[in-house]
Amino acid sequence: MPELGDVSTLMIRSFRMNTSTRRRFLARTLSGAVLASSASGWDGWNLVPYVVGANTAITGYGLFQAISLLRELGFPTIEVQNLVGVPEPAPGKFPGFQLDRASDEDRRKVKQALAGFQHITAHLPYTGLEYFSPPGPEADDGIRTLEAAMRTAAFLGARVAVMHPKPGKGMTLEESWPIMIRRIRRWGDLAKEHGFRLALETSYPRSVAEFVRLVREVDHEHVGATLDVGHQSHYRELLARVAPGERSTAKGIRAYNDTNIEIVEGLGAKLIHLHVHDIDPATWKEHQPLVYGFVDYPRLIAKLREVRYEGVMVFEIAGPADRMRQYLAQAKRKLEGYLGRA
Numbered sequence: 018m019p020e021l022g023d024v025s026t027l028m029i030r031s032f033r034m035n036t037s038t039r040r041r042f043l044a045r046t047l048s049g050a051v052l053a054s055s056a057s058g059w060d061g062w063n064l065v066p067y068v069v070g071a072n073t074a075i076t077g078y079g080l081f082q083a084i085s086l087l088r089e090l091g092f093p094t095i096e097v098q099n100l101v102g103v104p105e106p107a108p109g110k111f112p113g114f115q116l117d118r119a120s121d122e123d124r125r126k127v128k129q130a131l132a133g134f135q136h137i138t139a140h141l142p143y144t145g146l147e148y149f150s151p152p153g154p155e156a157d158d159g160i161r162t163l164e165a166a167m168r169t170a171a172f173l174g175a176r177v178a179v180m181h182p183k184p185g186k187g188m189t190l191e192e193s194w195p196i197m198i199r200r201i202r203r204w205g206d207l208a209k210e211h212g213f214r215l216a217l218e219t220s221y222p223r224s225v226a227e228f229v230r231l232v233r234e235v236d237h238e239h240v241g242a243t244l245d246v247g248h249q250s251h252y253r254e255l256l257a258r259v260a261p262g263e264r265s266t267a268k269g270i271r272a273y274n275d276t277n278i279e280i281v282e283g284l285g286a287k288l289i290h291l292h293v294h295d296i297d298p299a300t301w302k303e304h305q306p307l308v309y310g311f312v313d314y315p316r317l318i319a320k321l322r323e324v325r326y327e328g329v330m331v332f333e334i335a336g337p338a339d340r341m342r343q344y345l346a347q348a349k350r351k352l353e354g355y356l357g358r359a
Contacts, residue, residue, distance in 0.1 A: 067135040069352055070094025070331040071345055073112060074140075077338030080104035080112035084130045090346055094136040096331045097173055100166035101142045116169040124172075131173060136329060138290065139170035143181040149197050150185040160200070164207065171211035177290050177328070178208065179216045179243045182231060190222050198235055205237035216243040216290040219280060224253045229283035241289035245333070246312050247296050247303025249276045265298040273301070274313040281320050291321075291330045293352065304335040306344040307351045314355040 071092050073083040080097075081104060087095050102113020104123060114127055131137055141163060148159030163180070170178040182201075184193040201217070208215040217240065222228050232242045249255055255276045263269040273296070281288055294304045296311040305311075330352065336344050 064356075065136075065327055065329065067093035068329050068356065069349060070096060070136065070138070070329050071349075072096035072098050072140065072331055072333055074098040074333065074335075075338065075341050076109075076111065076335070077106055078112055078341075079106040080114055081126065081130055082106070083112055086342060087345070088133055090342070090349060092345075092349065093134060094138065094329045094331060095131065095134045096138040096140055096179075097131075097170075097175070098140040099142070100139060100169045101162060114169060114173070115165070116172050117165055127173065136176060137174045138177040138179065138329065138331060139166075139173060139175040141166045141170065141178050141180040143183065147186045149183055149193050149200065150188070151196065155186065163204070167204065167207055167211065170213060175213050177214050177216050177243075179218050179290060179292075180204070181218050182221045182228075184221065190227065194231075197231065201235045201240060202237050205235065205240040209239040213239075214289055215240045217241070218243040218248070218292070219245050220248040223251050225249075225276060225279050225283060226254070228280070232284060232287050241287045242284050243290040243292060244277065244280050244284070244288060245292035245303075246277055246317070247292075247294060247301075249273065249280070250301045250303070252276055254279070264301055270298060270311055273311070274316060277312075277317060278320050281317070281324060281326075285324055288324070288326060289328045291326075291328060292333045293330045294332060294334050294348075304333050306334050306336060307348040314352065315358065318355055 069092060071087050071090075071094075073080060073087070073095065075083045075086070078086070080102075084095065097114060099111045099113025101115055102110060103118075104112055104114060104127070106112060114123070116124070119127070146159035146162055147155040148163045150156040150159065167178060182197060184190060185196060201215070204215055215237075217228075217232055217235075219228055219242070222231060228242075232240070250273075255272055258272040258275075259269045293312070293314075295307045295309045296303055297305050298309055298311050332345060332348055332352075334341070334344050334348060
């Protein structure tokens, strides 16, 4: 057993414990670790004990089945997706939950099902919603749906709600910009009212510089950013470095990881959430199980430690229903291994 002053060793060894033991250990030692850091000389990362999570977007599963799977696998953090959906499994759709359409029984059941998780996040809807379009029926419908989903996220106990920036229908970035700024600030106020933070997810605008500018120009205490490690394949900075034929080469893979690092550096404390998975090097297809080693997690975690990231890392992995238990269990072990070596 190390000396109590060796806080970094304690934190690293905790990741080698089984899940239940690790949770108890970290809950006891985290606050002490922070207090002891100045005395021990440790200037490391103030790691939250519930850093590893996964979402409920599992094709073929119902919501309560997905929640049960993630609990059985020992994930301390859960992200509920599809806040315009229904708990029952449906072909081609992820299970979900919508507060204003849920029965009292489903409300009770979902709160009970989520009670065992240390940290809850939510993913707001975006497909088919024109919430950044100019005033009109389409924008009104998108705004109404998004804000209803934010109320659902609050009901579920989410501490972070992820949303996708997107252009107004048929609009350029420049035309959409003032509308995005104004509405995101409005939703930041709503997030503050409901006790969570809004996290804008990487993908749009399609540039590291413009995405960072958007987050910083919104300039709201309850608005930050989500880095999805696989959403940068169309970013201008990356495409300028990698020719199409170089995607699967060491140069292409390194450039992709460079782009993620640049986003972390640009956002700094505004980075409050991560979506993690792997990428197929041949196609740059995202949301893969951790089998390729495309995403350089040791490098990413080192950078997160450097900027003192205090959010969570939520798996978004796609695959057939009968493989998801294996995919998620393997991914969890690998990520905990990377964190343990940080």
